[in-house]
Amino acid sequence: MHVLSHVDLRWSTSNGVAMAHVPDLGAGRVLFAIFTRLGGVSEAPFHWLNMSYSVGDDPTAVAANRGLAISAVGARPSQVCFVALQHGNLATIVTYPRPLPPADAVATAAPGLIFAMTFADCLPIFFVDERVPAVALAHAGWRGSVGRVAVAAWRAMQSLGATAQTTRVYLGPGIRGCCYPVGAEVAEAVVEMGLSDGSCLLTRNGQAYLDLAVLNGLLLEEQGLNVLDTAICTACRRDIFFSHRAEGGRTGRFCIFAGIL
Numbered sequence: 001m002h003v004l005s006h007v008d009l010r011w012s013t014s015n016g017v018a019m020a021h022v023p024d025l026g027a028g029r030v031l032f033a034i035f036t037r038l039g040g041v042s043e044a045p046f047h048w049l050n051m052s053y054s055v056g057d058d059p060t061a062v063a064a065n066r067g068l069a070i071s072a073v074g075a076r077p078s079q080v081c082f083v084a085l086q087h088g089n090l091a092t093i094v095t096y097p098r099p100l101p102p103a104d105a106v107a108t109a110a111p112g113l114i115f116a117m118t119f120a121d122c123l124p125i126f127f128v129d130e131r132v133p134a135v136a137l138a139h140a141g142w143r144g145s146v147g148r149v150a151v152a153a154w155r156a157m158q159s160l161g162a163t164a165q166t167t168r169v170y171l172g173p174g175i176r177g178c179c180y181p182v183g184a185e186v187a188e189a190v191v192e193m194g195l196s197d198g199s200c201l202l203t204r205n206g207q208a209y210l211d212l213a214v215l216n217g218l219l220l221e222e223q224g225l226n227v228l229d230t231a232i233c234t235a236c237r238r239d240i241f242f243s244h245r246a247e248g249g250r251t252g253r254f255c256i257f258a259g260i261l
């Protein structure tokens with residue numbers, strides 16, 4: 001099994017909203033906030049801090065949740081751009097707040113712009129080069145992972161001046177090999193990627209399991225990047241995060257905010 005370097009998260013609560021940060025990030029210049037499902041006003045099955053309008057939750061509750069999260073990080077609503085996901089491998093560079101095109105990875109070097117992306121099992125990938133400074137945030141489900149959305153995000157960072165020596169990459173809470181059974185179609189697509197190490201695909205009792213963190217970590221390490229893993233499985237930790245699979249498809253989405261302040 002390929003072993004990724006681990007990062008311990010720091011947890012905090014503001015406005016009743018629980019969130020996690022990575023330590024030693026940007027001396028207050030870089031925002032990378034991983035919200036949880038804790039805090040917020042949504043009712044089951046979207047309890048509590050559901051940040052998505054597209055899962056069937058009461059829109060009034062979602063608006064209230066977004067307001068709580070935005071004020072919990074001290075941001076203004078006009079700074080925060082919610083990214084419409086494509087579930088593919090589209091990366092885009094953003095220099096102004098709106099309109100933001102649909103994308104699976106966004107990168108910016110513009111201060112004051114905060115990306116918001118929602119998740120429930122797909123792997124969040126955050127890039128930061130504090131020297132530029134520039135950040136990127138990507139969303140990698142199995143399709144995006146196979147389509148190398150992580151590398152597309154890295155190319156966008158490079159075009160903003162980021163280098164592998166000065167960039168750190170963090171893998172956020174997503175579904176892991178412990179909890180993600182996949183069918184033959186997905187397993188074959190992963191095999192066809194021709195990775196140098198096949199340990200993102202596991203087999204237990206004849207069933208294939210995919211580890212999105214190991215897959216994306218390998219892709220990024222092949223680019224010479226320093227990858228740090230939060231090692232949180234959303235399906236194992238649905239007490240804290242939402243898990244689309246472990247909750248039968250009826251659940252909310254937690255959010256990640258990323259930007260340069």
Ligand SMILES: [Zn+2]
Pocket residue numbers: 176177178179233234235236237
């Ligand atoms: Zn798990």
